[in-house]
């Protein structure tokens with residue numbers, strides 16, 4: 001590898017290319033949220049599958065109303081979930097419920113608020129809007145037709161997509177196996193939150209930030225551990241975590257310190273380094289590799305802002321790639337005020353969102369360095385600024401990465 005550091009785009013491309021594909025599994029509907037589809041879903045029925053009544057009221061023949069009739073004998077009741085009734089006579093109507101099939105012979109539904117009923121006769125109220133043909137009817141097949149492609153392979157399943165699969169009558173779908181992810185903090189200074197702290201110790205916060213992000217993005221097969229800066233312990237614990245997981249996310253121990261053992265241990269354990277260091281701030285010492293069993297290993301710099309930024313910029317897209325997800329277009333935004341980039345590195349600048357005359361834009365919310373994670377509170381994510389020295393003007397369109 002040349003000595004030139006990769007740019008963030010090059011590092012992301014290397015991760016997408018090298019991230020090992022997870023196998024496909026069949027999961028039940030209730031377990032699909034957040035998974036990536038590995039089959040395409042074709043509609044087995046028209047949607048809606050029948051002319052669906054959309055208001056509780058009465059259904060009748062529009063022509064009959066057009067011919068001057070505004071009161072109808074109620075000939076029956078059409079409930080949701082019942083086979084369709086047939087209008088016996090053009091002078092009749094049928095009481096209908098939302099979700100019912102439109103009775104045969106009817107093409108007009110008037111809501112119950114717009115009628116008066118007495119002695120089994122429904123009278124249209126004078127102050128009600130005039131009926132319209134096919135009004136309050138969700139026509140069969142108008143949303144999609146049988147045989148239509150509803151969801152392509154590679155699509156990420158959120159609530160709407162899961163509803164579409166369920167409404168297609170499927171109990172399961174073929175998706176990428178949810179990755180087993182272990183999150184590991186390293187460092188002798190770290191203490192479990194809630195445990196007594198010496199003045200020189202700090203609470204182990206990165207792991208919980210990483211877990212919160214992963215859960216927010218739909219990952220639930222998660223575990224975590226802490227390993228001190230100790231070579232034999234690192235070897236032993238990382239070996240066992242590699243054997244049990246698809247993805248390993250480490251924080252700390254990847255820079256130039258005497259006790260930054262992580263890259264060395266990973267390579268001893270047969271994890272092939274794809275890159276170490278990216279031309280970015282924060283998070284320059286990011287390390288990425290692939291284990292001999294195909295495990296994807298992200299060793300994130302330990303400073304808390306670096307950990308979260310690298311997780312968002314690289315690990316989340318890498319996890320998506322490993323599941324076979326179609327790459328998303330990155331959201332772009334402009335700045336509320338110009339911003340000076342000093343280092344010859346890409347800069348990840350935390351932002352809040354604000355409204356300007358030109359629309360929504362990003363307000364810089366810089367931290368006091370990559371140890372200052374309290375400054376991230378209230379930010380939506382960060383924008384990526386090109387390497388300096390330069391002034392990035394307000395009108396520049398910048399990629400926005402949300403936490």
Ligand SMILES: Nc1nc2c(c(=O)[nH]1)N[C@H]1C(S)=C(S)[C@@H](COP(=O)(O)OP(=O)(O)OC[C@H]3O[C@@H](n4cnc5c(N)ncnc54)[C@H](O)[C@@H]3O)O[C@H]1N2
Nearest residue numbers: 185187204205206207252253254255256260301302303306
């Ligand atoms: N001589 C150099 N020193 C450093 C360089 C460099 O290029 N030359 N790079 C700096 C940069 S940039 C970063 S980022 C850090 C990366 O450090 P490590 O990945 O080796 O992480 P540690 O040394 O273990 O810790 C750094 C910092 O972060 C705190 N930390 C670590 N883990 C956690 C955690 N789970 N929760 C909360 N805080 C954590 C740790 O206490 C340290 O303060 O290296 C610079 N140095």
Ligand code: MOO
Nearest residue numbers: 282283303306370
């Ligand atoms: O760039 Mo390092 O990520 O702390 O500042």
Ligand SMILES: [Mg+2]
Nearest residue numbers: 253255257260
């Ligand atoms: Mg270090």
